[in-house]
Amino acid sequence: MTPLQTWLAVLGGAAACYLTKLVGHRVPSHWLTDPRVARISGLVTVALLAALVGVQTFTHGSALTVDARLVALGVAAVALALRAPFIVVVVLAAVVAAVLRAVT
Amino acid sequence: MADSPADRAPHDDPATDAVPPADPVAERRRAVRQAISISIATGLYGISFGALAVAAGLTVLQTQALSVLMFTGGSQFAFVGVIGAGGGGVAAAATAALLGARNALYGAVMAPRLGVHGPRRLLAAHLTIDESTAVATAQRDPDAGRAGFWWAGAGVFVLWNAFTLAGALVGNALGDPSRWGLDAAAGAAFLGLLWPRLASRSARLVAAGAIVVALALTPVTPAGVPVLAAALVAVAVGWRAPSPGGTAGAPDAPPGGPAPAAGGAS
Numbered sequence: 001m002t003p004l005q006t007w008l009a010v011l012g013g014a015a016a017c018y019l020t021k022l023v024g025h026r027v028p029s030h031w032l033t034d035p036r037v038a039r040i041s042g043l044v045t046v047a048l049l050a051a052l053v054g055v056q057t058f059t060h061g062s063a064l065t066v067d068a069r070l071v072a073l074g075v076a077a078v079a080l081a082l083r084a085p086f087i088v089v090v091v092l093a094a095v096v097a098a099v100l101r102a103v104t
Numbered sequence: 105m106a107d108s109p110a111d112r113a114p115h116d117d118p119a120t121d122a123v124p125p126a127d128p129v130a131e132r133r134r135a136v137r138q139a140i141s142i143s144i145a146t147g148l149y150g151i152s153f154g155a156l157a158v159a160a161g162l163t164v165l166q167t168q169a170l171s172v173l174m175f176t177g178g179s180q181f182a183f184v185g186v187i188g189a190g191g192g193g194v195a196a197a198a199t200a201a202l203l204g205a206r207n208a209l210y211g212a213v214m215a216p217r218l219g220v221h222g223p224r225r226l227l228a229a230h231l232t233i234d235e236s237t238a239v240a241t242a243q244r245d246p247d248a249g250r251a252g253f254w255w256a257g258a259g260v261f262v263l264w265n266a267f268t269l270a271g272a273l274v275g276n277a278l279g280d281p282s283r284w285g286l287d288a289a290a291g292a293a294f295l296g297l298l299w300p301r302l303a304s305r306s307a308r309l310v311a312a313g314a315i316v317v318a319l320a321l322t323p324v325t326p327a328g329v330p331v332l333a334a335a336l337v338a339v340a341v342g343w344r345a346p347s348p349g350g351t352a353g354a355p356d357a358p359p360g361g362p363a364p365a366a367g368g369a370s
Contacts, residue, residue: 001193003163009193010166013183014173016201021176022229024211032212036343041206042301043310043338048203049178049298050311051318051334052185056291059322061190072288076295085145086296090152093292097285 068100128245135239135248139255142235146177147263149293153180154271156290159281160188164272171268175261176233178297179204185290186328195328202335210237217249231257306341313337 001009024032032038057069072093079089150171157167162184170180179200186196211232217240220228236257243249278284302308314334321330 001187005193006162006166006187009183009187009197010162010169011173012193013179013197013200014170016197017174017176017179017204017207018230020201020204021207021211021232022226024208024232025215025225025229027212029212029216032209038209040339040342041209043307043342044202044335045178045206045338046298046301046307046310047314047334047336047338048182048199048331049294049301050314051331052182052294053291053298054315054318055189055322055331056185056287056294058319059189062323062327064319064322068285069288069291072285073291073295076292080296080299086149086293087152089296090149090289090293094285094289097288098283099285101283101285 068097068104071100072097128247131243131245131248132251135243135245135252136255138242139236139239139252139259142239142256143259143263146235146260147267149177150264150267151271151274152289152293153177153184153264154268154273155275155278156181156188156271156286156293157184157268158272158275159278159286159290160184162187164269164276167272168265168269171265174200174204175230175264176204176207177264178234181290181293181297182331185294186331188287188290189327191328191331192326195326195332199328199331202332206234207232210234213237214240214253217246218253228253228257231261233257233260235260306346310338310341313341 053073057073058064058066060067075096076089076093079092084092153171154167157170157180158164162170167184170183174180174183182203183196183200186199187193191199211229214228214232214237215225218225218228231254236253239256240249240253243252275281275286278286281287298311302311314337317337318330318334321333325333
C-alpha cells in the first residue's frame with residue numbers, strides 16, 4: 001500500500017468506528033437491544049478475534065505454517081488461564097518466540 | 105440519588121457490599137477509583153498496540169492517529185493485524201468497523217443513563233468503549249455510573265494514547281519485528297482480547313468455527329478476506345435463538361443487554 005492508501009484506510013476505519021458509536025447514542029435503544037442483534041454482535045466480536053488469533057499464528061502470507069508462534073500462543077493461553085495481566089501475556093509470548101528462534 | 109431504601113432493595117447484596125448503599129458520595133468515589141485503576145491497566149497495553157502497529161508497517165503518526173481517532177482497542181489491533189498480514193486498506197477498515205459494532209450496543213445502553221445532548225453527546229460517543237461502559241454499568245447509583253463513564257473514558261483515552269506513543273517509539277527502535285517475537289505477540293494480544301468473551305458455549309463454538317473458516321480460506325482468498333468471512337460464522341450461530349434445552353445452565357446473553365468484558369478490548 002502507498003502511504004496515501006494507508007492514511008485513507010486509517011481515517012476511513014476511524015470514521016466508521018466513530019459513526020458506529022454515535023449511531024448507538026442516537027437511535028431508539030430498543031432497536032439495538034433486540035436479543036438477536038445483541039447476540040450476533042457479541043458473537044461477531046468473538047469470531048473476528050478468534051480468526052485473527054488463527055491468522056496471526058498459523059499463516060505466513062497465503063501459506064499455512066506451524067512455527068515458534070504456536071508455542072508462544074500456548075504459553076500465552078497458560079498465562080491467561082493463570083489470570084496474568086494482558087501486558088504480561090503479550091510480552092511473554094514475544095519473549096518465548098524470540099528465544100525459540102535464537103536457539104533453533 | 106436520594107433513593108429510598110425500597111428503591112435499592114432489589115440491588116442489595118450483602119456479600120459484596122462493603123460501602124453503605126445510601127451514601128452517594130462514597131459510591132461516586134468508588135466509581136472514580138475503579139475508573140482510574142481500569143484506565144491504568146488498559147492504558148498500559150497501549151504499549152503493545154503501539155509496538156505491533158509499527159511492526160505491521162504503520163508510521164508512528166498513523167499509529168497515533170488510530171489511538172486518537174479510532175479509539176477502540178480491539179478494532180485498532182484488528183486493523184494493524186490485517187495490514188500486517190498483507191491485507192488491503194478496505195479489508196483492514198472493514199474488519200475494524202465490524203469489530204467495533206458492539207460499541208453501538210454500548211451507546212444504546214449508555215445514552216439514557218448519560219442524558220447528554222449536543223457537543224457532549226459527540227464526546228460521549230467517542231468515549232464509548234468496553235471499559236467506560238463496564239465501569240458505568242457496574243454502579244448501582246446513577247450519578248456514580250455517570251462519573252464512572254466519564255472518568256474511565258477520559259482516563260483510558262489519555263493513558264492509551266500516551267502508551268501508544270511510547271510503544272510506537274520502542275517498536276521503531278527495535279527494528280525487525282520477528283527477531284523480537286513481535287509477530288507472536290500479535291497472536292497473544294488477540295487471544296488476550298478474546299479470552300474474557302469465551303464464557304458461553306456458543307462463543308467457544310463460534311471461536312473454533314471462525315478459526316477453521318479463516319485458515320481454510322487463507323490459501324485461496326486475498327489477505328484480509330479470511331478474517332472478514334469468519335464473521336459469518338457468528339451470524340449463522342447467533343441468528344437462531346438458543347434452544348431452552350440446549351443451553352440450560354449456560355445462558356448466552358445475560359439479561360439487561362450486552363455485557364462488556366472489562367479489561368478486555370477497549
